[in-house]
Amino acid sequence: QKEVEQNSGPLSVPEGAIASLNCTYSDRVSQSFFWYRQYSGKSPELIMSIYSNGDKEDGRFTAQLNKASQYVSLLIRDSQPSDSATYLCAVTTYSGAGSYQLTFGKGTKLSVIP
Amino acid sequence: DTEVTQTPKHLVMGMTNKKSLKCEQHMGHRAMYWYKQKAKKPPELMFVYSYEKLSINESVPSRFSPECPNSSLLNLHLHALQPEDSALYLCASSPREDPYNEQFFGPGTRLTVL
Numbered sequence: 001q002k003e004v005e006q007n008s009g010p011l012s013v014p015e016g017a018i019a020s021l022n023c024t025y026s027d028r029v030s031q032s033f034f035w036y037r038q039y040s041g042k043s044p045e046l047i048m049s050i051y052s053n054g055d056k057e058d059g060r061f062t063a064q065l066n067k068a069s070q071y072v073s074l075l076i077r078d079s080q081p082s083d084s085a086t087y088l089c090a091v092t093t094y095s096g097a098g099s100y101q102l103t104f105g106k107g108t109k110l111s112v113i114p
Numbered sequence: 115d116t117e118v119t120q121t122p123k124h125l126v127m128g129m130t131n132k133k134s135l136k137c138e139q140h141m142g143h144r145a146m147y148w149y150k151q152k153a154k155k156p157p158e159l160m161f162v163y164s165y166e167k168l169s170i171n172e173s174v175p176s177r178f179s180p181e182c183p184n185s186s187l188l189n190l191h192l193h194a195l196q197p198e199d200s201a202l203y204l205c206a207s208s209p210r211e212d213p214y215n216e217q218f219f220g221p222g223t224r225l226t227v228l
Binding site for chain 2: 001030031032034036042043044045046049051056088090094095098101102104105106107
């Protein structure tokens, strides 16, 4: 079974600090990796996608991918209280017959303390 | 137009009712998805439509019946639901069903089955 693992948290960081969110996946042939942010009662919002080994930066967010270790992470610099949410790691897995689907981790709840 | 819309926002139904959820996108995306999300759990894939054809059915009970009338519209017909079907139902779309395409979620329909 293809799995995506995340620490459920809660992860608490002070305002202005760096928040580090981690994710591991079991399917070695996965090619695409996504981070979604979900506020309580709302739908997931895509914040980062990464396909190649290394770092990808977008504003205060940096995604890091290491396919050899089957590990993907998200760093949030200068964390703000508005970053408090559940962060979902998602990995594209092959379902057969040319079909692909997203497999989600259970999410890490982040709290940024003012 | 860069969003996925869903109606209604909230739905309360009895176990003998028939109702439908509607999802619409005008981004020219050719893959559309239904997910179910229970509280404090990640989204679970239900159905995938690719170019208006059902691509994936994740062994969903027949009381859930999807329909894709055209490339912009996705419906989920509900009949004889159970209280445990109460959840947030999310629609998503992506340009195509391939491993590199990002999925964008609508705001969801909060369903309560009495």
